[in-house]
Amino acid sequence: MDNVFDYAPAPESRAIVDIKSSYGLFVDGEFRDSAAGHGFKTVNPATEEVLADVAEADEADVDAAVKAARRAWTRVWSRMPGAERGKYLFRIARIMQERSRELAVLESIDNGKPIRESRDVDVPTAAAHFFYYAGWADKLGYAGFGPDPQPLGVAGQVIPWNFPLLMLAWKIAPALACGNTVVLKPAETTPLTALLFAEICQQADLPPGVVNIVTGAGETGRALVSHPDVDKVAFTGSTDVGRAIAKAVAGTDKKVTLELGGKAANIVFDDAPVDQAVEGIVNGIFFNQGHVCCAGSRLLVQESVAEEVLERLKRRMGTLRIGDPLDKNTDIGAINSAEQLAKIRELSDIGEAEGAGRWSPACDLPDHGYWFPPTVFTGVSQAHRIAREEIFGPVLSVITFRTPAEAVEKANNTPYGLSAGIWTDKGSRILWTASRLRAGVVWSNTFNRFDPASPFGGYKESGYGREGGRHGLEAYLR
């Protein structure tokens, strides 16, 4: 693009993080090798450089972690007054702030997301979750769940790779505030910030066993959610794995919350402020490379303004900078793994084969690592797979509508129901539309905003249960 300034490279230094060559499991307050001695490697998806060897927990390791969590729960954490638990959570939150640059750099290296996002969104929002739930720890009797609600016990928590530290915070902060202890499994491709968080627990003098981190892949997750001494399962990930977990816990008295996939509609009405809407569309689908469960992956735009919106959207996409995640000017970083890249390519090729029009701005992609250009598909019909299936990448499907009723019908025509967006000048139209959308979160004239005080969760195949806010306490209380 000739109208784009050339920015000089502005790389964040990686010297602030000390990445070890190998990492153990965090069990009972200490790092230890896996019992069988197995491990796996985590790589930097922007370069394919191997970052570290990480221990892989098997059933015996998971059992040791659950036992440590149970001991810590019985002897210490369930007996501790809420105000004391709150002090630990405040301390963890403050250390996360103090070490925020280190956490942000490490997150960008292990995950591939731009430093601008890990620094300005992931890490501060993760710390905010700990601050927020720290405040609840001594007020649970006033949360609307009876005068003296009780913790459940040991929580087994499994999280995905798209927001590694933030998803950890969503899981661990409310669990601990309510008096539960946890065993958490981070995703195979992004274990490093969870292990740095384990160090932060040590630094905060958190009693051993209150937080345990078991690294590994799907098998480790399976062992954790099916462990008989786990009282509560919290999962964020794909709908397929969510289904398998629902089956595994059926017939037990484990409590379960599932946060699954999405295919959100971002609805732009003819009276919307176009430039703001275009920023919202870009933020909705290109934030975090589109690796966002609540991404606005279906743009529903009113026919009378579709041409104008698309033209401005394409112009804006031409200014997005793709490349080194550690460069402070980067807008779009690397795709998290070779597998995810293959999935995005496959679905995009299917979109083309189904007859939709594919467009990406001209951009130079780095030679190494996993990259995919921001892409928009026009002429998409509701039957197309790219309109129905979650792509989980920087790929937008554009569908048009004529009337508000048609917009609502098309927006709800999905097996998912996690989020939606509305762009219009009229408050009445926002309320009319929002009340008809079957989605857990509806943003109006903004998108992808997260706040610890606000509950988050899905309808239909996007899962059940809520995380965040006062609602998020319920999943961890009896």
Ligand code: NAP
């Ligand atoms: P995934 O394959 O379902 O993996 C999620 C986690 O579950 C990973 O830690 C994974 O281990 C583990 N796992 C795999 N098989 C398991 C099993 N049988 N039992 C227990 N755990 C198992 O999902 P993903 O591809 O990592 O993440 C992308 C998906 O997450 C998308 O569909 C996205 O929409 C969803 N998501 C939802 C939300 C939300 O709040 N609703 C938020 C973020 C993401 P590995 O380490 O081997 O992968």
Ligand code: MG
């Ligand atoms: Mg990695």
